[in-house]
Amino acid sequence: MGDLTGKTALVTGASRGIGRAIALRLGRDGARVAVHYGRDEAAAKEVVAAIGEDRAFAVRAELSAPDAPEVLIDEVASRFDGLDILVNNAAIGASSDLEHTTLEDFNQIFAVNVRSPFFIVQRALPLLRDGGRIINISSGVTRIAMPEIITYSLTKGAIDAFGHTLAEQLGERGITVNTVAPGVVETDNTAPMLAEPGAQEAWSARSALGRVGRPEDIADVVAFVASDDARWMTGDWIDVTGGSDL
Ligand code: NDP
Numbered sequence: 001m002g003d004l005t006g007k008t009a010l011v012t013g014a015s016r017g018i019g020r021a022i023a024l025r026l027g028r029d030g031a032r033v034a035v036h037y038g039r040d041e042a043a044a045k046e047v048v049a050a051i052g053e054d055r056a057f058a059v060r061a062e063l064s065a066p067d068a069p070e071v072l073i074d075e076v077a078s079r080f081d082g083l084d085i086l087v088n089n090a091a092i093g094a095s096s097d098l099e100h101t102t103l104e105d106f107n108q109i110f111a112v113n114v115r116s117p118f119f120i121v122q123r124a125l126p127l128l129r130d131g132g133r134i135i136n137i138s139s140g141v142t143r144i145a146m147p148e149i150i151t152y153s154l155t156k157g158a159i160d161a162f163g164h165t166l167a168e169q170l171g172e173r174g175i176t177v178n179t180v181a182p183g184v185v186e187t188d189n190t191a192p193m194l195a196e197p198g199a200q201e202a203w204s205a206r207s208a209l210g211r212v213g214r215p216e217d218i219a220d221v222v223a224f225v226a227s228d229d230a231r232w233m234t235g236d237w238i239d240v241t242g243g244s245d246l
Contacts, residue, residue, distance in 0.1 A: 002227030005030035008080040009226070012036040012063070012072075012120065013090025015044040017187030018137065021215030022087055025223045027051030031085065034059050034076045038090065063090055063112045069119035073127065082129045085226045088117035089137040091155070093189055097148050106151050113155035118162065131174040133226050136163050137218075138181040140241040156181075160237060167235030176234035178225050183241025185213035208243030217242070 009026045013019035015037035024047060027033045033056045037044035044058040057079055061072040076083060091113040094105055117136060128134070141153040142160050163179035170177055184190055184203045194200055194212065204211045221240050224230055 002029050002223055002229060004085070004223075004226065007031045007084040007226075008034070008082065009085035009087065010034040010036065010072075010076050010083060010124070011087040011089055012117075013038070014047055015040040015058075017189060018182065018185055018215045018218045019087070019089040020047050021219035022089060022222045023047050023056070024050055025216070025219040026085065026087075026226060027056060029223055029227070031226075032056065032080065034079065036061060036072060036090065038062055063116040064108060066111075066115075068116055069123045072120060073123035076124075077127050080127070083124060083127045083132065084129055085133045085135070086121070086124050086128060087135045087137070087222060087226075088120060088159075090116070091137070091152075093149065093152050095149060096151060098150050101151050109151050109155055110158075113152070114158045114162075117159065121162075121166065128175060132176075133230075134163075134166060134170070134175065134177040135222055135225050136177070136179045137222075138163070138179045138237070140181050140183040140239065140244055142181065143239070144183075144241075144245045163237065164235040171234060176225075176230065178230070178233060178236045178238060180218065180222055180225065180238050180240055182218045183207060183213055183244040185215060185218060187215060206244045207241065208246055211242070213240070213242055 009031040011023040014023035014035040023033050023035050035044050035047045035058045048056040048058050059075045061068040094109050136159050138159045139156040142156050167177040
């Protein structure tokens with residue numbers, strides 16, 4: 001287990017799913033954690049309680065709002081004197097193919113999945129300490145074509161480009177930027193899809209390891225990337241799909 005004692009972390013979308021598992025794992029490794037959420041205050045407070053009220057706090061920001069990055073980073077800056085680890089995890093999905101995607105849907109998903117991490121990083125840069133970490137959560141869909149969620153896939157493609165571009169810019173400050181790409185993981189987001197008859201078996205069969213992912217499968221990789229052990233990795237795209245569609 002990495003030692004993040006003395007480090008501070010902000011995890012977006014940490015009230016549920018993968019973000020929750022990441023926040024809990026970074027907290028277990030010793031970090032102080034800002035637990036961002038959108039709507040589910042009770043769930044965010046549970047995460048804070050699990051880490052410990054003395055080492056974590058919940059912060060709300062609705063990421064589709066243009067001022068969300070400012071609201072979020074101002075609150076984090078008022079609680080931490082610097083930031084060591086920024087995990088851009090929050091995102092929304094959309095089951096919509098090219099023919100059925102409206103302009104409104106398109107703008108909404110880009111606002112949450114691309115615009116908000118972009119401006120969160122911009123706002124966080126003065127707070128982010130040299131030697132820090134930015135970890136963006138992408139998706140296996142930038143490798144595996146899924147036309148039924150085309151707009152979501154495009155947003156994750158933007159996140160991939162964001163990662164290696166930022167890595168080049170921030171290397172001189174010793175800040176590493178890496179992209180972690182999960183495959184299908186059991187969360188509230190995928191629950192309806194996985195509840196369809198035969199879906200668990202079908203999605204499990206696409207992984208070389210024969211099951212769907214759990215939030216902790218992703219959180220453990222993020223914790224490694226956040227740790228000093230990963231100091232020589234930057235601009236990387238890390239496939240954490242359990243060997244899906246190889
Ligand atoms: P969930 O839907 O389970 O959780 C999403 C989290 O993001 C919640 O904490 C939610 O907060 C927050 N969030 C969502 N929309 C907003 C918003 N508009 N404003 C503020 N907060 C928001 O997601 P997952 O855990 O499944 O996914 C996490 C990440 O992993 C995402 O980037 C996703 O694209 C990626 N991913 C997930 C996969 C999967 O199979 N689950 C596969 C590949 C990638 P709240 O509930 O408080 O509103």
